[in-house]
Amino acid sequence: MKYGKLIKILVIVFVLPFLIIISQKYQIKVINSQTGWRINVDAKQAKIKSQIKTPKRMTATNTIKAMVEVNGLNVRKQPSLSSSVIGILNAGTKITINEEQSGWAKVETSSGEMGWINTNYISIETATNHKTQPVSGSTTSNESIQNNLESLKGKTIVLDPGHGGNDVGTTSIVGTYEKTLTLATAQVVEQKLEKAGANVIMTRTNDTFIPLEQRAGLSNKNHADAFISFHYNCFNAPSINGVTDFYYQNSKDSALATDLLNKIVKTTGLNNDGTKFDDLDVLRNNSRPCTLIELGYLSNKQDDSIVETSAYRDQVAQGVYLGLLDYFSSQKQDRLS
Incomplete structure (x- = not known):
């Protein structure tokens, strides 16, 4: 009898509070307001979840x-x-x-x-x-x-916008002066090359006439790595179209002329009329690698509708840039060989 009372007292003191806590934690109300019980699976589920690793999404390519x-x-x-x-x-x-x-x-x-x-x-x-x-x-x-688009850092490039001032050059079929187009084109090329690290020198930066000997002299004085004179063509047969450029001294100039023309044709989509010799003042008096580019026929309706756009000037700039990369790369290989 004494042991029975002692057991009851122990149950009341130690076990009952624990059961009350358990009942408060796991007792729920069901729909009919009756009291129900739920199984304590939280700890087990947490343990299982901790053992499951969320798979990482493998990406075979980047975007x-x-x-x-x-x-x-x-x-x-x-x-x-x-x-x-x-x-x-x-x-x-x-x-x-x-x-x-x-x-x-x-x-x-x-x-x-x-x-x-x-x-x-x-x-x-x-x-x-x-x-x-x-x-x-x-x-x-x-x-x-x-990195495939190599830098032109350290290269001095002289850009020559043809004509200027009282020398308007030819006139397009819609009345645009050649001198206006050459300056606008050279300015876009200037920005492109400077962005690539080149030291760019312009023979003119506004509507001014510069004598031909001064243009070549600027190239000689600054020991230009390349001299590029920009022009637009005209012919009495309106069906003639395309892009061409000229060199004076084959050993010094033809590689530059060829590399530039090939890339400009590729970036603009205009016809390739080839690289040719011509006895032009800015080339003959130039001791540095040089070329004169005719960037399309202002007398041709299709060419003119293309070459007078800002998009075309961007394409020319890209072509000049890529052509110079090819040229300087080949020059480097020749020196190493």
């Missing part, structure tokens, strides 16, 4: 956004000039870059077209923080693509 800068950019099946062309992109086309390999980018357009294009003809817009999966040992990033 670098870019835009095509030229018209008629070939999309190829493989990253090679010898690969078949499977499409063409024009300036302003938005693309997503998935992979990069030795100056080529595997891209996808908003319409779902996929293929490889040369990174020299695109500009990077934005990029996500995703990492890329290397392809053939290469990497894909803003930096790797932009």
Whole structure:
């Protein structure tokens, strides 16, 4: 009897408060207001959840956004000039870059077209923080693509906007003076090259006439790495069109003229009328590598409708930039060989 009372007292003192706490924690009200009980699974579920690792989403490619800068950019099946062309992109086309390999980018357009294009003809817009999966040992990033567009740092480039002042040059079929177009073009090229690190010198910066010997003299005085004179053409046969440029001394000038013309034709989409010799004052009196470029025929309706646009000047600037990269790269290789 004494032991029974003792047990009851122990139950009341120690066990009952614990049961009350348990009942308060796990007692619930059901729909009919009756009291019910729920199983204590919180701790177990928490333990299970802690053991489950949320899988990370693996991204095989990153999503670098870019835009095509030229018209008629070939999309190829493989990253090679010898690969078949499977499409063409024009300036302003938005693309997503998935992979990069030795100056080529595997891209996808908003319409779902996929293929490889040369990174020299695109500009990077934005990029996500995703990492890329290397392809053939290469990497894909803003930096790797932009590094393909080499710097012109340390190069002195003299740009010569043809004509000026009382020398208006030729006149377009809509009445625009050649001198106006050459200055506007050279100014856009100037901005492009300075952005790439070049030291750019303009023979004229406004509507002023500069004697031809002074233009060549400015190139000689500053030991220019390249002298480029900008002009627009005219012919009495309105069907004649295209872009051409000239050199005076083959060994000194023809490589520069050829590299610039090839890239300008590629970025503008105008016909290639070839590189030719001509005995021009700004070339003959120039001891530095030099060329004079005729950037289309103002007498041709189709050429004129293109060359008088700001978009065309941007394309010319891109072509000059890329042509100079090719030229200086080949000069460096010749010195090393």
